[in-house]
Amino acid sequence: MDDIGRSTLSTSLRSRHAYTLVRRFIKTGIGFLAAGLLVGLYMLTQRELFGVWPHPYLRSAHMHAVFLGFVMFLILGVALWLFPRAETGDTRYRPERVEAAYWILTLSTSARFLGEVARAWSDADGLRWLVLLAGVGQVGGFAIYFFTMWTRIRPVGSHLREAKGERF
Numbered sequence: 195m196d197d198i199g200r201s202t203l204s205t206s207l208r209s210r211h212a213y214t215l216v217r218r219f220i221k222t223g224i225g226f227l228a229a230g231l232l233v234g235l236y237m238l239t240q241r242e243l244f245g246v247w248p249h250p251y252l253r254s255a256h257m258h259a260v261f262l263g264f265v266m267f268l269i270l271g272v273a274l275w276l277f278p279r280a281e282t283g284d285t286r287y288r289p290e291r292v293e294a295a296y297w298i299l300t301l302s303t304s305a306r307f308l309g310e311v312a313r314a315w316s317d318a319d320g321l322r323w324l325v326l327l328a329g330v331g332q333v334g335g336f337a338i339y340f341f342t343m344w345t346r347i348r349p350v351g352s353h354l355r356e357a358k359g360e361r362f
């Protein structure tokens with residue numbers, strides 16, 4: 195295979211990998227939405243049928259599952275899909291880094307969700323550490339994602355139109 199063929203193959207494998215990750219972010223987000231809604235339904239039933247107001251830990255688990263788990267995962271997935279591809283020679287953007295961010299965010303958000311649900315019934319030290327470390331993981335996951343995506347956040351074509359005097 196010549197150089198052009200090799201480079202085309204590597205570009206197409208790279209973009210297929212990126213699209214798989216996009217779907218993974220979005221479908222994992224839908225999973226978090228389902229988990230968050232179930233806790234929401236449980237809290238609502240307890241409140242309306244039994245007069246038991248939601249435990250702050252359950253509220254936190256619900257809120258983070260729907261906002262961070264669903265809304266943020268959707269945003270991260272769609273950004274991965276929409277932003278311009280990395281330029282040739284870009285050493286910062288690597289799909290493996292985004293994949294690492296995906297796994298760190300998924301595992302830490304799951305641990306945080308389960309840990310916070312469990313915290314509504316238990317004060318065990320292990321659970322406190324689990325929730326705290328999961329939060330640290332979430333911060334780290336976002337940091338890796340945005341560090342990696344930084345160079346893909348750029349205009350494509352619009353700077354040429356801006357140079358011609360267009361404003362948008």
Ligand code: HEM
Nearest residue numbers: 231233234235236237238239241247248253256257260261
């Ligand atoms: C994507 C949809 C949803 C979002 C973004 C969302 C967001 C939130 C947020 C931010 C809170 C915290 C409010 C606070 O601290 O005062 C909350 C609380 C709550 N949510 Fe949701 N929620 C959603 C869907 C649902 C659904 C479908 C249910 C029930 C079937 C539900 C039941 C509850 C309950 C019972 C509370 C606690 C309210 C209280 O303090 O008494 N949520 N939700």
